[in-house]
Amino acid sequence: MDTSDLIPRLEEAVPGAVLEVRPFGRGGEISVWVEAKSIQKVAQAIRKDVDFSFDWLENLSVMEVDKALVLTYFLRSQEKGHTLYLRVSIVPDSPEAPVEMLSVVKTWPMAKLPELEASDLFGIRFVGNPVPGSSSGRFILPRGWVGYPLRKSYVFPTEFLNIPHTRPTGHTEPDDYGVVT
Amino acid sequence: MIIDRRTGSRPEHLRTDLTSWVVGPYHGALPGPMRVHLKLDGEVVVAGVVETGFLHRGLEKALELHPWRSTIPYMDHLDPESAVFGELVLCLAVEEIVGIVVPPRAQRIRVILAELTRLSCHLGFIARVARAVGSDTMLHYVLRDREKVLDLLELQTGSRASLNFLRFGGVVADVTEGFMERVHETVDMLRVRLKEYNDLFTFNRAFVKRTANVGIISSEFAKHLGISGPNARAAGLPYDVRKSYPYCGYDQLDFHIPLGKGEGGTQGDALDRFLLRLREIALGIDLLKQAVESLPRGPFWKESLMDNFEVPAGEAYVRVESPRGMLGCHLVSDGGKNPSRVQFRVPTLPLLQAVPDLLVGGRLEDLPVILASLDLGIAEADR
DSSP states (O other): OOGGGHHHHHHHHSTTOEEEEEEETTTTEEEEEEOGGGHHHHHHHHHHOTTTOOOEEEEEEEEEETTEEEEEEEEEOTTTOOEEEEEEEEOOSSTTSOEEEEOOTTTOGGGHHHHHHHHHHHOEEEETOOSTTTTTSOSSSOTTOOSOTTSTTOOOOSEETTEEOOOOTTOOOBOTTSOBO | OOOOTTTSSOOOOSOOOOEEEEEOSSOTTSSSSOEEEEEEETTEEEEEEEEOOTTOOOHHHHHHTSOGGGGHHHHTTTSGGGHHHHHHHHHHHHHHHHTOOOOHHHHHHHHHHHHHHHHHHHHHHHHHHHHHHTOHHHHHHHHHHHHHHHHHHHHHHSOSSOOOOEETTEESSOOOTTHHHHHHHHHHHHHHHHHHHIIIIITOHHHHHHHTTSSOOOHHHHHHHTOOTHHHHHTTOOOOHHHHSOOTTGGGSOOOOOOOOOTTSOTTSHHHHHHHHHHHHHHHHHHHHHHHHTOOOSOSBOGGGSSSOOOOSEEEEEEEEETTEEEEEEEEEOSSSSOSEEEEEOTHHHHHHHHHHHHTTSBGGGHHHHHHHHTOOHHHHHO
16 A cells, blocks of 8 residues: 555545645655644544554654745654655744644654754744643753744844854855865 | 552652752763753652753754755764764765765765764763763773774774765775775674673673663553664664665665563663664674675766766655664755755654653662663754
């Protein structure tokens, strides 16, 4: 049974959730784009599907594409060896504003720390992630750090806790080959 | 009532209040900068919280700010102890996007470097477990042997730790004169040493008592949290990227994945994780012998990539089996001079999530043993 066989089942289990199916990279794999608000239902459906049972959220990756934050859930069925790349797009109100997303921790417990990381570095507040402070505090960055560093609009701070972050005058960046020009 | 998980009895008869302990971020019992908040009832841990981020260097952001060719030295710092795996996972991702076919000789040199690094990392693991149980003899024996492996890396690449030796499409240089003979000599020496490690540890009652039935990771628990690598294999899960998603010609090598058997205690305990590393050292010795004996002739680098190296728009997700588990890289290119996004799936993150569960119910004295037996890579978790 091929991963593409899952799509009609998914459309039946959560009507309207599947937006698009696109190829992923050169390896012949597919990515399934789903509605952000349906992610928890979709997660439950593919986790419980008897033929696929995607029980391992191998990786959660976030990237910014044209002002939208695209979340990719890399899934694997530990028993059957199938893989599936699930994708969701969310758009923050402004380039600097945090944005909300539903957590999938109830379906895949291993999502807890990757979600916290994404919340710190991309400003995504995962509703339903059980760790206290995940929505307001910091996980990987120091407390008091302002902004979400992996967003394209991020502006580097010039100081943090009175420690200057600027290069000394006369510093030159190395070129492509690592030779200082 | 608090029950000691190991002995099954109630350890403290004197009624006391719970004590709060904070260990770290810098402490001899920890594998790197991290902080563990503990609640103790006597000497029994009743709650634990792990705090990380002390080693965050903004590696993924740094990669977005550098041209493609300048990214490789940064990858050595993903996990400095197993530097070549960071380089390897990025090279494989770039090669998949561009569509580069790496020459077989270069692939085999990569395998040799990867397996040497795995040996070095596993020997480092044994040294850390030895320190956790207070065996200075073992610590010194193992570090002495690891030096020999690092000597080989130095002979081939010029560096002992941050190799900076892989390139998109191959490796920097062909094998150095005398390198193959030295690999043979070193792995033969290590095979003899394995017996010595067995005498010092595997058949040592004091060591077995400190590690058996401590920090048990069952196969269900490993699946529940997505734990991979030697820790999952010790729990009985037969998952290894080298078999499931072969890369660099691992499918041409003949090897079997060792699994934990629960000798001396329970399957998936700290002793099992230790014994599995010993078995993986033996496996590494076999793989190195095979790789060295069947090194193909031909170029070690795709020379056509010398000028105008460009990465077209596209993305790739690749996995390699690092000494700590499955290391993944999601790489996105928009066709520009720099990577658009580089994201890593690191094997230590699920282990950090598991730490509180493993500590609770155990005794404080087990904390260094449990943390050392998990082989946490704090540098890769914090990035």
